[in-house]
Amino acid sequence: MAEQEKLILVTNDDGITSPGIRALIEAVRPLGRVVVVAPDSPQSGMGHAITIGVPLRLNQVEIFEGIEAWQCSGTPVDCVKLARDKILGRKPDICVSGINHGANHSINVIYSGTMSAAMEAAIEGIPSAGFSFLEYDYKADFSLPAKVAREVTERMLQNNLPAGTLFNVNIPIVEEKDFKGLKICRQADAKWVEEFDERRDPHGKKYYWLTGEFKNRDVGEDTDVWALENNYASLVPVQFDLTNYKLKKELEEKWKDL
Numbered sequence: 140m141a142e143q144e145k146l147i148l149v150t151n152d153d154g155i156t157s158p159g160i161r162a163l164i165e166a167v168r169p170l171g172r173v174v175v176v177a178p179d180s181p182q183s184g185m186g187h188a189i190t191i192g193v194p195l196r197l198n199q200v201e202i203f204e205g206i207e208a209w210q211c212s213g214t215p216v217d218c219v220k221l222a223r224d225k226i227l228g229r230k231p232d233i234c235v236s237g238i239n240h241g242a243n244h245s246i247n248v249i250y251s252g253t254m255s256a257a258m259e260a261a262i263e264g265i266p267s268a269g270f271s272f273l274e275y276d277y278k279a280d281f282s283l284p285a286k287v288a289r290e291v292t293e294r295m296l297q298n299n300l301p302a303g304t305l306f307n308v309n310i311p312i313v314e315e316k317d318f319k320g321l322k323i324c325r326q327a328d329a330k331w332v333e334e335f336d337e338r339r340d341p342h343g344k345k346y347y348w349l350t351g352e353f354k355n356r357d358v359g360e361d362t363d364v365w366a367l368e369n370n371y372a373s374l375v376p377v378q379f380d381l382t383n384y385k386l387k388k389e390l391e392e393k394w395k396d397l
Contacts, residue, residue, distance in 0.1 A: 145171030145296055148222055148231040148260065152182045152215045152239065152252025155202065159238035162281035163270060164203055166289040167235060170296060174231070175208035176222035178215060183241075185252040187259070188214045197221055215256035223263055234260035235292055237270035238284045240277070244309045244363040244373060245329035245355070254307055258379050264302035266295055271309045273367065283318060284310040287372045290321070307375040311367045322371040327362035329355040 147167050151160045155177040164173060179198075196212040209226060211218045219234065239253040248254050257267035268291055272284040287310050295304070307326075311318075333351035340346055355364050363373035 146231040147171045148234040149175045150256045154181045155210045162285045166285040176218045179210040182252045185214045187255040215252040216259045219259040234267040239271035243271040245327040261305040266300040266304040268306040305377045310372045313370045319370045322366040324363045324373045327364035328357040
C-alpha cells in the first residue's frame, strides 16, 4: 500500500501576502501537499490571542499557483484552529509558520504570533516549527531562510517526532558564504527594556509609542542570541508546559504542611 502523501499546514503572522510566507511555501512545496491558512492582514505581536465575541471570516484565495490557500480574519492561532476543524479533514503531518520578518529569539517567543501559531499546532499534537529571519526589510532576500526552513522541515518529516514537538528557528542576516549552519540552542536570558514615549496629538491629547532597547544578560555560548550573532541559525526546542518542575519539587518538600 502506497504511503500517504505528507500534509503540510503553512501559516504565519505577517499576513497571507507577505514575502516570507511565499518563500516558506516554495521551500516546503516539494515535501508534500501544502495547504495555507493565514491571516488576511499583519498580526505581529499577537502572541496566543484568539478571537471571541466577533465572527471569523474564512475565504479561499488564488494567490499561490497550485496551492490551496485560505485567508482568515482572525489571529494566527485562529488560523490553525480553523484549519484543523474546517479545512484539512485530518491532522496534518506538520505545521510550519513564517517566515517571519524580524527576530523571535529569546523572550520574543512569548509575544510572537509566528510561534504561537506553531505552538497551537503542537498543542494539537502536530510537530511544528516557527521560522523567523532577522531582516525587517519587506524586500529582503529569503533565499537562505528558505533553505534553512526546507532542511528543518524535511528532517522533521523524516523522523518520528513525539506529539508536542515544537521548534523555534531563527536565521541571521548573513551572506550565504559566511553562514555556519544550524545550531541547536537554548533560549537566551534576554529581554526588551521598554518604556513608553509620551506624545500629544494635534488636539492636545496624550498618546504613547512603545519603545525600548534589547538587552542580553546571558553570556552563554549555547544560546540562540549567541548563535545568531555568530552567523548560525538557531534552533530551540520549545515546550508549552510552563510548569517550573524544579520549584515544584522544592515546594513539595518545604510546604508539606499546606
